[in-house]
Amino acid sequence: MGDAPRSAAGGSSRQRLEPPAVPAARPTTRPGQRRARRRRLRLGLAFASPWILGFGVFIVAPIALSAYYSFTDFNIFQQPAWVGTDNFTTMFRDDRFWHAAYNTVYLTVVGVPLSLFLALVIAMVLNLPIRGQPVYRAIVYLPSIVPMVVAVYVWRWLLNAQYGYVNDVLRRVGLPQPLWLDDPAWTKPAILVIGFWMVGGTSIIYLAALKNVPKELYEAATIDGAGFFAKFRHVTWPTISPITLFQVVMGVIGSLQIFAQPYLLAQKGFNSAVGGPADSMLTLGTYIFQNAFAQFRMGYASAIAWVLFLVTMAIAAVILVSSRRWVHYDD
Amino acid sequence: MSASVPSRWLRIGVLVGAATLALAACSGSPTPGEPSSSGTTGAETTPSEATGQPTEITFSYLWSGVEAESLEKIIAEFNASQDAIVVKGVSNPDTTAQLTAMSSSEGPFDISDHFGASVGAYASKGILAPLDEFIEADGYDLSDFIPSVLDQMSYDGHYYSMPIAVHTQMLMYNNTLLAEAGLSGPPETTEEWADYIAELTKVDTDGRITQLGYGNVEIDTDFTTLGFVFGGNWYDEAGNPTPDDPGNVDGLQFYVDNVPAKYGASAVTTFQSGFGELASAQNPFYTGQLATIIEGAWEINLINQYAPDLDYGVAPLPYPSDHPELAGTTSVSSSTLFIPANSQHKQEAWEFMKYLLANDAMGEFTHATSNLPARMSLAGDPIYEDLGDAFGVWLDSLSSPNVRAMASAPAAAQYGEDRALAFEAIANQTTTPSDGLANLAETVKQYG
Numbered sequence: 001m002g003d004a005p006r007s008a009a010g011g012s013s014r015q016r017l018e019p020p021a022v023p024a025a026r027p028t029t030r031p032g033q034r035r036a037r038r039r040r041l042r043l044g045l046a047f048a049s050p051w052i053l054g055f056g057v058f059i060v061a062p063i064a065l066s067a068y069y070s071f072t073d074f075n076i077f078q079q080p081a082w083v084g085t086d087n088f089t090t091m092f093r094d095d096r097f098w099h100a101a102y103n104t105v106y107l108t109v110v111g112v113p114l115s116l117f118l119a120l121v122i123a124m125v126l127n128l129p130i131r132g133q134p135v136y137r138a139i140v141y142l143p144s145i146v147p148m149v150v151a152v153y154v155w156r157w158l159l160n161a162q163y164g165y166v167n168d169v170l171r172r173v174g175l176p177q178p179l180w181l182d183d184p185a186w187t188k189p190a191i192l193v194i195g196f197w198m199v200g201g202t203s204i205i206y207l208a209a210l211k212n213v214p215k216e217l218y219e220a221a222t223i224d225g226a227g228f229f230a231k232f233r234h235v236t237w238p239t240i241s242p243i244t245l246f247q248v249v250m251g252v253i254g255s256l257q258i259f260a261q262p263y264l265l266a267q268k269g270f271n272s273a274v275g276g277p278a279d280s281m282l283t284l285g286t287y288i289f290q291n292a293f294a295q296f297r298m299g300y301a302s303a304i305a306w307v308l309f310l311v312t313m314a315i316a317a318v319i320l321v322s323s324r325r326w327v328h329y330d331d
Numbered sequence: 332m333s334a335s336v337p338s339r340w341l342r343i344g345v346l347v348g349a350a351t352l353a354l355a356a357c358s359g360s361p362t363p364g365e366p367s368s369s370g371t372t373g374a375e376t377t378p379s380e381a382t383g384q385p386t387e388i389t390f391s392y393l394w395s396g397v398e399a400e401s402l403e404k405i406i407a408e409f410n411a412s413q414d415a416i417v418v419k420g421v422s423n424p425d426t427t428a429q430l431t432a433m434s435s436s437e438g439p440f441d442i443s444d445h446f447g448a449s450v451g452a453y454a455s456k457g458i459l460a461p462l463d464e465f466i467e468a469d470g471y472d473l474s475d476f477i478p479s480v481l482d483q484m485s486y487d488g489h490y491y492s493m494p495i496a497v498h499t500q501m502l503m504y505n506n507t508l509l510a511e512a513g514l515s516g517p518p519e520t521t522e523e524w525a526d527y528i529a530e531l532t533k534v535d536t537d538g539r540i541t542q543l544g545y546g547n548v549e550i551d552t553d554f555t556t557l558g559f560v561f562g563g564n565w566y567d568e569a570g571n572p573t574p575d576d577p578g579n580v581d582g583l584q585f586y587v588d589n590v591p592a593k594y595g596a597s598a599v600t601t602f603q604s605g606f607g608e609l610a611s612a613q614n615p616f617y618t619g620q621l622a623t624i625i626e627g628a629w630e631i632n633l634i635n636q637y638a639p640d641l642d643y644g645v646a647p648l649p650y651p652s653d654h655p656e657l658a659g660t661t662s663v664s665s666s667t668l669f670i671p672a673n674s675q676h677k678q679e680a681w682e683f684m685k686y687l688l689a690n691d692a693m694g695e696f697t698h699a700t701s702n703l704p705a706r707m708s709l710a711g712d713p714i715y716e717d718l719g720d721a722f723g724v725w726l727d728s729l730s731s732p733n734v735r736a737m738a739s740a741p742a743a744a745q746y747g748e749d750r751a752l753a754f755e756a757i758a759n760q761t762t763t764p765s766d767g768l769a770n771l772a773e774t775v776k777q778y779g
Contacts, residue, residue, distance in 0.1 A: 161600065182604055
């Protein structure tokens with residue numbers, strides 16, 4: 001929004017540079033102006049048409065079709081048959097759906113706050129005035145540029161119960177060695193651990209926010225006798241709260257859609273779509289995939305996808321509404 | 332600028348896009364059991380007759396490695412043998428990509444492969460072209476195919492696939508480990524096998540397993556086979572799942588009693604988590620981590636490739652001593668060829684399929700991959716002599732009256748996923764075989 005006045009100013013300065021253009025437009029009649037506007041509109045639409053067409057065909061149409069399929073019995077290969085709300089009523093009686101929903105909510109409720117906390121702590125450390133910070137920042141960010149599939153496959157071996165380095169370290173320090181990928185109680189923490197390892201991107205965004213906190217506020221707080229925690233609570237946290245809102249919304253959306261990590265960690269063989277021990281890694285994303293591409297229940301998968309979408313929208317709306325209470329804007 | 336004009340344009344664009352996609356998605360979807368027009372008239376309308384050029388068809392197969400090399404050789408032989416059809420082979424082991432390709436109105440390939448247990452699932456959804464008209468038109472003789480395997484190829488009274496290779500499960504044992512334990516020869520009964528498992532399992536001072544007398548390398552194959560071994564069945568005659576069959580419960584109880592209950596489910600899971608890939612030198616049987624396993628004849632080929640020095644033997648699966656009539660029980664599965672319903676060259680694909688199914692090509696392929704042939708007339712063929720005595724044990728199993736197959740039911744994929752969950756819970760002792768399979772029996776009632 002802040003750019004709008006500058007654009008307008010830019011427009012007026014352009015008029016000043018090209019004075020003949022203004023008087024030339026005056027003699028144009030009203031029908032002429034309308035024709036010119038239509039011509040500009042047609043030209044604009046013509047230039048934008050590839051995007052409009054692509055948006056319609058590849059985004060709007062699939063969304064609309066998936067909404068239609070959610071009310072059908074559709075196996076991809078044959079004509080969809082209208083079944084009304086059967087897919088939705090089936091969903092609410094489906095134990096595996098609820099199990100997948102529980103796993104997804106667990107990963108979101110536990111994972112998002114912990115990730116943000118960890119990212120913020122790392123960002124604050126990276127913001128300290130010590131030598132070599134650019135190197136440390138690069139190291140923290142490095143895992144974020146590792147492709148997800150590669151990262152998960154590496155972690156499969158790191159977390160291996162028999163030969164994994166993680167359990168080797170735990171053994172050396174005398175701690176219990178969990179069956180990270182084989183014990184239903186530990187599979188979700190394993191997914192979270194991988195997420196924490198890749199938290200560098202979030203940290204860098206927080207670091208940028210921390211850099212923008214006005215130093216005068218810290219100076220004023222220091223004069224008022226504030227300590228580290230008081231400064232964080234009354235200066236840092238409110239100032240970076242818009243960034244936190246962004247991170248929370250993006251984190252929640254990403255976590256509710258989580259697919260690659262549980263899919264790859266639970267995978268038993270090429271192309272297999274399983275939910276891990278006792279379905280403990282079955283998320284709504286992997287369950288949608290299983291139904292759509294392993295069992296060919298595209299109608300049911302579409303219904304689950306729509307429920308996930310609507311729930312995600314609702315949660316995002318709640319977060320945005322609640323942000324009025326905890327997000328602080330300068331203006 | 333008026334807002335109504337662009338919004339109208341957008342509405343039109345969206346409608347056109349949605350209609351286009353809807354039409355594309357809805358076109359070319361044949362009704363199951365009804366061949367599309369191109370299925371019967373492909374040969375009459377192919378460009379080959381109009382242009383005089385050979386028709387090119389694509390054979391997209393899931394095989395890779397040695398299997399793919401063997402197939403490419405056969406493809407080259409077929410192409411050289413005639414002028415009407417040119418086959419292009421493509422190795423693509425991605426089943427999801429295979430299925431996605433078959434959902435369009437015009438298929439990118441004309442012939443492909445899968446497994447016998449999937450025939451019903453695929454055919455019921457209209458993915459496969461029925462082969463009956465081709466079989467009838469050519470008077471194609473099916474009597475040479477192994478009957479139990481041929482049964483898997485049909486759904487709702489129509490043939491949708493043909494078997495090129497067959498796989499039975501046998502007991503493989505590591506001779507070196509048996510000799511170290513003072514054991515000679517394989518166990519004959521399940522009671523003897525239980526003793527062998529105890530003798531062949533080693534646990535270190537920390538309670539960690541270092542060698543297991545028997546371990547499941549593929550839990551679904553192992554556990555379903557154990558069910559068959561104890562007289563169970565996973566489907567009834569009508570093709571309905573019967574997971575809680577008493578024989579199945581006994582089979583899984585055998586595993587639980589002799590492996591996790593004795594050595595601890597957690598210790599077994601930890602040990603198994605360190606297993607390498609099966610098609611690699613780190614296969615736990617090749618490395619000596621497992622002393623006995625249940626596996627198929629393809630192991631001959633893999634062992635020659637990855638563990639040529641392994642001293643191993645092959646024997647029929649043990650039977651319960653109080654049920655001698657169950658001796659020679661094994662489970663059978665098959666690798667199949669099919670023509671997708673959206674193929675544009677079904678007639679040509681059928682011609683190539685017949686070539687692959689003939690004794691020469693089938694013999695060449697199954698020999699190269701150490702798979703069992705789907706034709707009975709090939710069972711005694713000297714071509715397999717260089718595969719050794721072990722291959723003979725697998726071959727002999729085909730003539731057993733106790734060869735059992737999983738039905739190719741429409742809900743096979745769903746049943747497989749639910750079985751995997753139940754089997755894992757049983758193996759981890761979070762439930763008992765009887766409770767786990769009883770719960771599974773309740774779950775399968777929900778299948779449509």
